[in-house]
Amino acid sequence: MQRYYQSEIETASREQLLAWQNERLVKQVRHVWDKVPYYRKKMEEKGVSPEDIRGVEDLHKLPFLSKDDLRDAYPYGLLAAPLRDCVRIQSTSGTTGRRVVAFYTQHDVDLWEECCARAIVAAGGTEEDVCHVCYGYGLFTGGPGLNGGSHKVGCLTLPMSSGNTDRQLQFMVDLSSTILCCTPSYAAYLAESIHERGLRDKIKLKAGIFGAEAWSEEMRRDIERSLGIKAYDIYGLTETSGPGVAFECCEQAGMHINEDHFIAEIIDPDTGEVLPEGSKGELVFTSITKEAFPLLRYRTRDICVLSRKPCSCGRTHVKMSKPMGRSDDMLIVKGVNVFPSQIETVLLEQGYQANYQIVVDRVNSSDTLEVMVEMTAENFSDSLGRITEMEKGLVSALKAMLGIYARVRLVAPKTITRSEGKAVRVIDKRKI
Ligand code: DLL
Numbered sequence: 001m002q003r004y005y006q007s008e009i010e011t012a013s014r015e016q017l018l019a020w021q022n023e024r025l026v027k028q029v030r031h032v033w034d035k036v037p038y039y040r041k042k043m044e045e046k047g048v049s050p051e052d053i054r055g056v057e058d059l060h061k062l063p064f065l066s067k068d069d070l071r072d073a074y075p076y077g078l079l080a081a082p083l084r085d086c087v088r089i090q091s092t093s094g095t096t097g098r099r100v101v102a103f104y105t106q107h108d109v110d111l112w113e114e115c116c117a118r119a120i121v122a123a124g125g126t127e128e129d130v131c132h133v134c135y136g137y138g139l140f141t142g143g144p145g146l147n148g149g150s151h152k153v154g155c156l157t158l159p160m161s162s163g164n165t166d167r168q169l170q171f172m173v174d175l176s177s178t179i180l181c182c183t184p185s186y187a188a189y190l191a192e193s194i195h196e197r198g199l200r201d202k203i204k205l206k207a208g209i210f211g212a213e214a215w216s217e218e219m220r221r222d223i224e225r226s227l228g229i230k231a232y233d234i235y236g237l238t239e240t241s242g243p244g245v246a247f248e249c250c251e252q253a254g255m256h257i258n259e260d261h262f263i264a265e266i267i268d269p270d271t272g273e274v275l276p277e278g279s280k281g282e283l284v285f286t287s288i289t290k291e292a293f294p295l296l297r298y299r300t301r302d303i304c305v306l307s308r309k310p311c312s313c314g315r316t317h318v319k320m321s322k323p324m325g326r327s328d329d330m331l332i333v334k335g336v337n338v339f340p341s342q343i344e345t346v347l348l349e350q351g352y353q354a355n356y357q358i359v360v361d362r363v364n365s366s367d368t369l370e371v372m373v374e375m376t377a378e379n380f381s382d383s384l385g386r387i388t389e390m391e392k393g394l395v396s397a398l399k400a401m402l403g404i405y406a407r408v409r410l411v412a413p414k415t416i417t418r419s420e421g422k423a424v425r426v427i428d429k430r431k432i
Helices: 014-035 037-046 056-061 067-072 106-122 142-153 165-174 184-196 217-227 340-349 384-402
Strands: 086-091 101-105 130-133 156-159 179-182 207-211 230-237 242-248 255-257 262-267 280-287 298-307 331-333 336-338 356-363 366-374 407-411 426-428
Touching (some): 014 037, 106 230, 142 156, 142 242, 165 184, 184 217, 217 230, 262 298, 336 340
Parallel strands (some): 130 156
Antiparallel strands (some): 086 101, 230 242, 242 255, 262 280, 280 298, 356 366
16 A cells, blocks of 8 residues: 655655755745845844855744734735736634735645645545545635645545535445545534434445644544544644645654645744754744745744654654644633643543533633533433532542633533534633
8 A cells, every 4th residue: 555645755864854954945035035025024123134044953043923924914915926826825714803815826736735645645545545525615724725635646535615414424425435534523523423323334434634623632532433433633724835734644643744845843932942852832834845925934823842753654754743732722711721622631531522612701800711511422411410420520630630620511412512614612701
């Protein structure tokens, strides 16, 4: 079976990778300096010019770029290619402020799709597969990215987009879908619907490629068990192209970053200082091959750890851990840092499913944290005494994990709205 989509790149020696990165970075810095006045100004403010950047070891001299820069420069301010050479835009789903719009030349689309193709092959995909894509299509990058990757691999591609679960299941059964691409929360919902309709034996899925939102190891095991598949993580963001910046291999332990296209750094989110390998911090990307929208030192706000330990799959590209939350949507409740992923871990460990909502509020100047969790078909009870007992169990498990009290409210199965895209897990009423 084919193990890599581009073996000579995916298994290149570290020396070769560094040589590519050095050469491409120097070229890219010159490109943005020449083409993007916004960048030139930022670099001048920091006292850096293209001559100062001779390779990856000089990367730290460049200024950071943040989402605020992208909003300031909206829509064309960071465009580095003539508009007539651009063939596509995609955009973030941001509901507040200005949207972020990313531009692609045909070359950019091709490279992006190749990155997604690498992810599909790493999950076992070949031209024999039926790849069922139910990430949203449109401005969101999930559908178009995996769709393009699936074409490149040669899979029969089902451009389902999200929603209409009955139709999803009908095609999945009738066309014998083998690879499922969607958010992990939608995969969990599909799994639930498959069981409810008694379709488990009619499903031919073997693998899933899930990303676009945080999901825990426990959720992975649940999805794998209920669908009988291997579930692989995929990471990316609109600003750097979309899904496929990093993807999991057969080890299912960290995602290989496509280092021939992106240079990754980990920084201290408060000071901006570059941290040594193995440290936990904010992930920063520099895209070294994009023509239309090349971001230098873009702060993702995602918190993770990088590792260059050799991987048994043979790929040499650095691995990032699953994002452990975002430096900006990390909740601070009563002064304590709370990541929704910690709450999810507790719920799944205690036998619940990932159907929950976290509500943070402020009552009489004091923060409150409430976790609404669905009972499952297995642990459902309508006895008040039993429910109180179950809630108490969760309260103490959450206290042990978070160090603070969270009120728990158990609700009946299927009362929390299901998501077809990214799940809305947190309602922070304090900001309203
Ligand atoms: O979510 C791109 C994508 C589509 C990735 C499909 C994977 C699959 P945005 O909407 O711009 O792009 O959101 C990017 O989503 O900064 C992370 O905070 C989060 N995210 C993406 N993938 C993962 C993942 C797409 N595997 C933001 N695990 C990123 C955790 C993820 N968080």
